Amino acid sequence: MMFMRRSTQSELDAFYPVRPECHDSVPKSRFKLKTGKTLSARRWRASFSEEGQLDIAKVLRRIQRGGVHPSIRGAVWEFLLGCYSPNSTFDDRSLIRQRRREQYDELKAECQKMVPVIGSGKFLTTPIVTDDGQPIDDVPGPHGSQQGSSDPAFEKKVIQWKQVLPQIGLDVVRTDQPLMFYQTETNQAKLWNILSIYAWVDSDISYVQGMNDICSPMVILLENEADAYWCFERAMRRLRDNFKTTSTSIGVQARLSTLSTIIKVVDPKLHQHLEELDGGEYLFAFRMLMVLFRREFSFMDSLYLWELMKIGYS
């Protein structure tokens, strides 16, 4: 028994390794593999019918009881996020996957035409256009082709998108730095590509700080960049309202007011106390709700929490 426990612990430590010098500065993980409860690779495989349909109800019950084994997390998440219907077959999914990868490549090519760094394995942290949209030419060499479009709305969209790219870069270098995974520029560039392409596609949201924290696990869990993109895109369908900004507010504030309403009912004394501290704005929860507790827990634990929440608010 003791032996079993120790072996599952070291098994767990092999996932999402932390840089040695950061061991003391990251939160300790409390997630434990529970034999017979955690969704294991074997159980996962046994949850599919011969054609590949998934018994999602059974899978969810098991996740509730003991989480997901990290070795199968990427595959499980694609279902939790709704990338694939549990009723689809193996054949359906391989077709959809192929189509989605092609679609991602097209989006990437479209972006690459405007900004060649995209998909190059490198990324930007310095501006490429000025505040009024003029290209900054300190590096001679090939430039993204100016679209030569006469459509001012389109031109504006391109400029706004180009302006946000270095912001994404500045945040990418600061995303989950303690994880060994992000020590390579290649992996950082993957995260940057996905966020940059998403910002182009969903131009209403574009990029808001915090989306990097949401996207980072997808890049780690799904080796294929296109697959990671579609997982992120799915997660954003549920979360994008949080990131919607107007001149006076940001979406997540609606969640804060919901939280305040709930606490007021379930724990009026606590609510009153919080009211006196920050005027009832529940500011302390801003980051918690915006990045779904990513900053409050270890990497491992926050993924477990997301799984229990069926990843995001459903």
Next chain:
Amino acid sequence: MSSDDEAEEYLFKIVIIGDSAVGKSNLLSRYSRNEFNMHSKATIGVEFQTQSMEIEGKEVKAQIWDTAGQERFRAVTSAYYRGAVGALLVYDITRRTTFDSIGRWLDELTTHSDTTAARMLVGNKKDLDDIRSISIEEGKSLAEEHGLFFMETSAKDSTNVKTAFEMVIKEIYSSVSRKVLNSDSYKAQLSLNRVSLVEDEKKQNQGLSSCCSR
């Protein structure tokens, strides 16, 4: 945490603003906890820390608000400028764009808070002198132009961090004590910013801290 001598306490709200990745959060953590984090992350929304110092035998508390640098957050962060009596406008001495943005941050501050008694322009990352792109003179002259204090700091090696914050706090203190002498309304206005002090006693009973740090 006793509120016995609450009448003698001062609580000043100070905001730290400036572009992304200029080192706002590390300036604050260096000042309030003497910590610097090489792996710090982008600030989401706003966060604050409280730090005390003694001036003329009185305890002066500074509630220092750290804000997200991304422009998209300004709608939210600017709401927290309200009631701020001090501000640190931070740029990164190695990145000109962050220096060029100072004018915009100043406008922002002026629009949302006309109460600031002390404003300081802070050129951070002084330790990266060999890749500097803004000279000390340039910083100084911008500060003079806008009537700001000026200091170059390094949150990484601690240079001038404490000095910068304390200079702002002292200036607020002296400005406030001058005003308190001849304006009761200003005093009343200031006491609005003191609410959180009174509540310290209750904290233990209600278990707020335990629920957050368990």
